[in-house]
Amino acid sequence: MFDIGFSELLLVGLVALLVLGPERLPVAARMAGLWIGRLKRSFNTLKTEVEREIGADEIRRQLHNERILELEREMKQSLQPPAPSAPDETATSPAAPPQPASPAAHSDKTPSP
Structure with missing residues:
Protein backbone atom coordinates (compact mmCIF):
# COMPACT_ATOMS: atom_id res chain seq x y z
CA MET A 1 0.00 0.00 0.00
CA PHE A 2 2.64 2.52 1.00
CA ASP A 3 5.50 0.50 -0.49
CA ILE A 4 7.67 0.84 2.61
CA GLY A 5 10.53 -1.61 2.78
CA PHE A 6 12.59 -2.89 5.71
CA SER A 7 15.30 -0.27 5.26
CA GLU A 8 12.78 2.58 5.49
CA LEU A 9 11.24 1.09 8.65
CA LEU A 10 14.70 0.71 10.19
CA LEU A 11 15.50 4.34 9.39
CA VAL A 12 12.21 5.57 10.95
CA GLY A 13 12.88 3.47 14.07
CA LEU A 14 16.41 4.84 14.41
CA VAL A 15 15.22 8.46 14.07
CA ALA A 16 12.46 7.82 16.63
CA LEU A 17 15.03 6.33 19.05
CA LEU A 18 17.26 9.36 18.66
CA VAL A 19 14.43 11.89 19.04
CA LEU A 20 12.43 10.25 21.86
CA GLY A 21 15.15 8.39 23.69
CA PRO A 22 15.10 4.83 25.06
CA GLU A 23 12.71 5.62 27.96
CA ARG A 24 9.88 7.22 25.96
CA LEU A 25 10.17 5.15 22.74
CA PRO A 26 8.18 2.09 24.03
CA VAL A 27 5.37 4.33 25.33
CA ALA A 28 5.26 6.25 22.05
CA ALA A 29 5.25 3.01 20.02
CA ARG A 30 2.38 1.65 22.15
CA MET A 31 0.38 4.86 21.69
CA ALA A 32 1.05 4.84 17.94
CA GLY A 33 -0.15 1.22 17.77
CA LEU A 34 -3.35 2.11 19.66
CA TRP A 35 -4.06 5.03 17.35
CA ILE A 36 -3.42 2.94 14.26
CA GLY A 37 -5.72 0.21 15.60
CA ARG A 38 -8.48 2.73 16.28
CA LEU A 39 -8.11 4.19 12.80
CA LYS A 40 -8.31 0.73 11.22
CA ARG A 41 -11.44 -0.14 13.21
CA SER A 42 -13.13 3.14 12.36
CA PHE A 43 -12.31 2.76 8.66
CA ASN A 44 -13.57 -0.82 8.67
CA THR A 45 -16.79 0.28 10.41
CA LEU A 46 -17.25 3.06 7.90
CA LYS A 47 -16.58 0.65 5.05
CA THR A 48 -19.16 -1.88 6.27
CA GLU A 49 -21.77 0.87 6.76
CA VAL A 50 -21.20 2.18 3.25
CA GLU A 51 -21.39 -1.33 1.79
CA ARG A 52 -24.60 -1.98 3.75
CA GLU A 53 -26.12 1.28 2.46
CA ILE A 54 -25.08 0.50 -1.09
CA GLY A 55 -26.67 -2.94 -0.75
CA ALA A 56 -29.86 -1.41 0.69
CA ASP A 57 -29.99 1.12 -2.14
CA GLU A 58 -29.55 -1.67 -4.66
CA ILE A 59 -32.39 -3.65 -3.08
CA ARG A 60 -34.62 -0.57 -3.09
CA ARG A 73 -47.78 -5.69 -17.32
CA GLU A 74 -51.08 -4.68 -15.74
CA MET A 75 -51.45 -1.76 -18.15
CA LYS A 76 -50.73 -3.97 -21.16
CA GLN A 77 -53.29 -6.51 -19.97
CA SER A 78 -55.92 -3.84 -19.41
CA LEU A 79 -55.35 -2.34 -22.88
CA GLN A 80 -55.60 -5.65 -24.74
CA PRO A 81 -59.13 -6.84 -25.58
CA PRO A 82 -60.17 -9.91 -23.62
CA ALA A 83 -59.57 -13.13 -25.50
CA PRO A 84 -62.65 -15.36 -25.91
CA SER A 85 -62.54 -18.30 -23.58
CA ALA A 86 -64.43 -20.67 -25.94
CA PRO A 87 -64.69 -20.38 -29.73
CA ASP A 88 -67.95 -18.86 -30.95
CA GLU A 89 -69.89 -21.57 -32.80
CA THR A 90 -71.97 -19.22 -34.95
CA ALA A 91 -68.94 -17.38 -36.28
CA THR A 92 -66.87 -20.45 -37.15
CA SER A 93 -69.46 -22.96 -38.40
CA PRO A 94 -70.93 -22.69 -41.90
CA ALA A 95 -74.48 -21.39 -42.10
CA ALA A 96 -77.01 -24.20 -42.01
CA PRO A 97 -80.09 -23.91 -44.21
CA PRO A 98 -83.15 -22.91 -42.21
CA GLN A 99 -85.61 -25.67 -41.50
CA PRO A 100 -89.22 -25.04 -42.43
CA ALA A 101 -91.55 -24.81 -39.48
CA SER A 102 -94.29 -26.92 -41.05
CA PRO A 103 -94.65 -29.06 -44.17
CA ALA A 104 -97.44 -26.80 -45.48
CA ALA A 105 -95.12 -23.85 -45.67
CA HIS A 106 -92.96 -25.72 -48.14
CA SER A 107 -94.46 -25.69 -51.63
CA ASP A 108 -93.26 -26.33 -55.16
CA LYS A 109 -93.97 -22.80 -56.23
CA THR A 110 -91.31 -20.19 -55.97
CA PRO A 111 -92.37 -16.88 -54.59
CA SER A 112 -92.74 -14.13 -57.15
CA PRO A 113 -91.26 -10.77 -56.53
Missing part, protein backbone atom coordinates in the same frame (compact mmCIF):
# COMPACT_ATOMS: atom_id res chain seq x y z
CA ARG A 61 -33.78 0.03 -6.75
CA GLN A 62 -34.61 -3.58 -7.66
CA LEU A 63 -37.93 -3.44 -5.81
CA HIS A 64 -38.80 -0.17 -7.55
CA ASN A 65 -37.95 -1.69 -10.96
CA GLU A 66 -40.06 -4.76 -10.19
CA ARG A 67 -43.03 -2.55 -9.24
CA ILE A 68 -42.67 -0.61 -12.47
CA LEU A 69 -42.55 -3.83 -14.51
CA GLU A 70 -45.64 -5.17 -12.72
CA LEU A 71 -47.54 -1.94 -13.41
CA GLU A 72 -46.47 -2.11 -17.04
